Amino acid sequence: MPELPEVEGVLRALQPIVTGKTIKSVEVSETIYNSKAIGKEAIIKGLDVEQFCLALPGTKIDHLERRSKYIYFHLLKDGLPYMLVSHLGMSGAWFSVKNLHEITEVKFRKHAHVTIYFEEGDLLVYSDIRRFGELRFLETEADYPPLLLMAPEPFDQHALDHFLHMSALPKYENKAIKEFIMDGHVVSGCGNIYATEALFRMKIHPARAVKRISRERKIHLFQEIVIVLLDSIENGGSTISDYRTINGGAGNMQNRLQMYGKKECGFCGTKTKQKTIGGRTSTYCPACQK
DNA sequence: ATGCTGCTCCGGACGC
DNA sequence: TGCGTCCGGAGCAGC
Missing domain, CATH: 3.20.190.10 (MutM-like, N-terminal)
Structure with missing residues (x-):
């Protein structure tokens, strides 16, 4: 993907x-x-x-x-x-x-x-x-x-302001945070893999309502999304299922993922859970992510 | 005026 | 072996 x-x-x-x-x-x-x-x-x-x-x-x-x-x-x-x-x-x-x-x-x-x-x-x-x-x-x-x-590029200097602005709109404030960050009008290019990773790194439960996350935490979350995206670019992306680079090449980021597709939490070893959020399968650690 | 829900593009993977 | 079911980026029609 x-x-x-x-x-x-x-x-x-x-x-x-x-x-x-x-x-x-x-x-x-x-x-x-x-x-x-x-x-x-x-x-x-x-x-x-x-x-x-x-x-x-x-x-x-x-x-x-x-x-x-x-x-x-x-x-x-x-x-x-x-x-x-x-x-x-x-x-x-x-x-x-x-x-x-x-x-x-x-x-x-x-x-x-x-x-x-x-x-x-x-x-x-x-x-x-x-x-x-x-x-x-x-x-x-x-x-x-x-x-x-489409939302600004995540690396654009206006992207964070845009993200914060969208998070306050009635349309979004009651949404699950995972659905919010995967919305292309909110963040550009963040799909299931990197939304899952960023929320895990932030220890935020993917179903938590947008309005129940402080401004400070939202800022940190956005920064974490940028970090995980840049980390993946540096590592050639994640080669999962049908994704290939040009001429069939593969990346290495899949080996660095800590939550997406995992059976146990990479941090505490607890068995991960899956929940459908915004119509998409979401993996999270019930112990670490609140 | 919003904002949900379901549909649409499909074949591979998986369960029974 | 074969069949049914599920899955998914993203826009959009219809309610």
């Missing part, structure tokens, strides 16, 4: 490979073509397959940017800016190869759904087992308004 650190890893790997290249053509798998043909929004969002495949050729990749869990491919065509926006969802991955057979893991090769051919001769392949990911061709962020509503 790629969260901010994993997406950052993908971005850093992708950047030197694709920057400056020109897209020659785009191919979409028969599976996606068929899903789209019966009206489903499978991976390619907002455009039909033909429009998408016609839009990209002739564009040059000017630079990449990560925004929350999205990767923006900033493009230029005839001097005009466009963007290809990518979200990996649950199981999306990019592969830079010379041909499809270079994707050695069968499950990724089998679910290769969008292939970008470069003028330079190599390919960029988007593979997605669960098809929860998305690709959008846009002129600007405003063409897909939810992008404008």
Whole structure:
């Protein structure tokens, strides 16, 4: 499950490979073509397959940017800016190869759904087992308004003020803290793994109501989220289930996690508990987290 | 005017 | 072996 650190890893790997290249053509798998043909929004969002495949050729990749869990491919065509926006969802991955057979893991090769051919001769392949990911061709962020509503980057100097401001809104004050910090309008890029870790490190019960946490503790919690995200980026992200970096690489952060996916508390050894909060499985230590 | 709930994109993992 | 059920980022329609 790629969260901010994993997406950052993908971005850093992708950047030197694709920057400056020109897209020659785009191919979409028969599976996606068929899903789209019966009206489903499978991976390619907002455009039909033909429009998408016609839009990209002739564009040059000017630079990449990560925004929350999205990767923006900033493009230029005839001097005009466009963007290809990518979200990996649950199981999306990019592969830079010379041909499809270079994707050695069968499950990724089998679910290769969008292939970008470069003028330079190599390919960029988007593979997605669960098809929860998305690709959008846009002129600007405003063409897909939810992008404008995302919380600031957690490392941005305004991010903490934004977080505190949101925590006082009626809409959020009665919410469970875990649901709150996993909301992309509140914190950018913090999913189940890092929300779980940050709350464990802070010894806060994931179901505790936002309004029952002091301002000081909220500030510390936000800082802990930033620390755990940066720690993960430094360690190449967490390689869990279907997440891969470019060309199938793996990170090391999964070995540093203390609560996510654990049977016993890494601190006191108590058997961990699981509770569904905001519709998502949440693991916590009933002894340490209050 | 909010804010819930459920639906939608799916296949793999798991239990019986 | 085979079938049913659960899971999940995130937006959105409908109540």
